[in-house]
Amino acid sequence: MLADDHLGRARERLEQPLPDCYFAAFDKVERDGNLTLVVAEDKAGRVVGCLQLCILPGLSSQGASRGLIEDVRVASNRRSRGIGEQLVQWAVGEARARDCKLVELLTHHTRVDAQRFYERLGFAKSHVGMTIRF
């Protein structure tokens, strides 16, 4: 799903067997108690969506943690059925349950549909997301 996307296509290596770099990254995510990789499965157990939630302690806002949602993806043949909504709502609820006062995410400026989707779920376009890619 990460590769099945107009931005991801050029960035991922979808090969069999999957390159070791993905397994190494999975181990790092799994070892970190502040990182949660969540998948949505259909009734047959096929993964149809995913996201990563990061819980980030910090000093600002009276020492509140914040939640960061990254890498939200839904299988291209399963979109517009509420899967992304369920995943994001879960992440927002989990962040809240873990005492975050803020949940944030960056979405590429070309993903206009995604921005509308997040606004529908209560997010505001309050910030500019800035990046350097090496």
Added chain:
Amino acid sequence: MLADDHLGRARERLEQPLPDCYFAAFDKVERDGNLTLVVAEDKAGRVVGCLQLCILPGLSSQGASRGLIEDVRVASNRRSRGIGEQLVQWAVGEARARDCKLVELLTHHTRVDAQRFYERLGFAKSHVGMTIRF
């Protein structure tokens, strides 16, 4: 410094003694090897700037970690002297040294000077930063 800011003023509690919530948050940051709170000091040892760097493992971009820079602040009477630039350049270099392929940050849409500052340091306004605050 977190309180000395048009957005921070309403969000922080600058009291003596400092509320326990800040100490508790500091402990959480200190315990997490992926989080680094950096301060800049002047020659007299006074803290004149700070930022928090988060190193976030993840699956996308071939399992590359990404760096997230948060809470960049420079003391109001020490601005425009390159302190913020030194802090951010340090964070970008550290993220790169820790194998990140991307460094990202959110800056409030009203912080137009900050956006120009980050563009000067090589960041692009590539994303929309979206938030929910509880």
